[in-house]
Amino acid sequence: METLWTRTARLVLSPDRSVPDTVDVAVIGGGFTGMTAARELLIAGRSVAVLDAGTIGGGASGMNAGFVVPNFAKADPAAVRAKLGAERGDALLRLVGDGANAVFRTIAEDEIECDARQTGWLNPAYGAAGAELLKARAALWRELGRPVSFLDADEIRAQTGMDIYSGALLDGDGGTIHPLDYLRGLGIGVQRRGGTVHEAQCVERVSKDGNGWRLTMRSGASLRASKVLLCTNGFTTGVASPMGRSTVPLRVYQIATTPADEATVRRISPDGRPLGDTRQNLFTYRLDRDNRLISGGMAAVPLGAFARLGRSVAERLSEELSLPKAVSPEVVWTGTAAMTPDFLPRLHQLGDGWFGGIGCNGRGIAMTAQLGRVLARAALGEPVEHLPIPVRPLRPLPFQRFTPIVASAALLQARLMDRMAK
Incomplete structure (x- = not known):
């Protein structure tokens, strides 16, 4: 592919x-x-x-x-x-x-x-409850000696140009x-x-x-x-x-858009940090070396998902980031994550x-x-x-072949929950 x-x-x-x-x-x-x-x-x-x-x-x-x-x-x-x-x-x-x-x-x-590029990773909170959760999470990571901090709403707005977030976890080791x-x-x-x-x-x-x-x-x-x-x-x-x-196999679709202009890059990613927020229907983005926006998503309905997801992810990027010119997918691909x-x-x-x-x-x-x-x-x-990862007995999941159906239902529920939260 x-x-x-x-x-x-x-x-x-x-x-x-x-x-x-x-x-x-x-x-x-x-x-x-x-x-x-x-x-x-x-x-x-x-x-x-x-x-x-x-x-x-x-x-x-x-x-x-x-x-x-x-x-x-x-x-x-x-x-x-x-x-x-x-x-x-x-x-x-x-x-x-x-x-x-x-x-x-x-x-x-x-x-x-x-x-x-080890520039750090941003995990913005969607809602006040999410912000409090990330504050506690950042404190726990700091107890373990890690460079993790919490950004307030103004600071994450400066990092993304987005005003929907209540704060964010910044992990300085990411990239x-x-x-x-x-x-x-x-x-x-x-x-x-x-x-x-x-x-x-x-x-x-x-x-x-x-x-x-x-x-x-x-x-x-x-x-x-x-x-x-x-x-x-x-x-x-x-x-x-x-x-x-x-494991539960999750089919994930990724896109890379046409390159963003320099002014947009300075507004949505001034420090070149990748982002993944706390919403149930996760929103992510990063830039490649040529300033293409890279993001992804999952399909609730598999039929025709390849072409459909490419368009919908590009549309979401344009809407969420208030892009001056709508981006389009330059390339779309798909893979499977094991959960x-x-x-x-x-x-x-x-x-x-x-x-x-x-x-x-x-x-x-x-x-x-x-x-x-x-x-x-x-x-x-x-x-x-x-060993720091526990050794466990290997037990295949019952009805594992049907788990993609459950995942599709969960995605629909996640979108509904995000809509209600908004």
């Missing part, structure tokens, strides 16, 4: 042709999670092969909007502490809170050219990247360190082979690995199926030395950086009880 990122990418990754016979760790899935895990393992001196069923960047890692946001999309930090306890909860909060810094550190260390160049840069770094990266290698079976594992691909290739990491997000083909079916029922990331132990990770919940760049690192720690032998 053509995206803004395939049109504007500067880096080229050349996949390896021959699958090795044996590696220390086989990584299934070549997105942000898998590539980050592979990088960490190679730095630790392990041999690694990354196996992707499609093309590198053909999944969620190449389809997102490029927001680097080091917190949770839905889960409140206080709720994380209540669910996991203070010690385990704070360990997860610190891990997630360092997610953006981990991404930008990797970019600097590997010298990845991916339009990286934006070109996600496809970042992913390809990770892959180039994996190869430079001696790892291999493979496309069109769908793993159909993982079976015991002595003290390790035998991976058999649909292509007929196979390899032996001492450890296996499953990093496939919401995919449900091959061995990824059980883990993919444990866990409690909106927290999950680790699964699928066998001795075989681990899976899932559940970025709309925070697919910063969260995947940390999920990949934790999976690498598991493969390196760190006791699972010491």
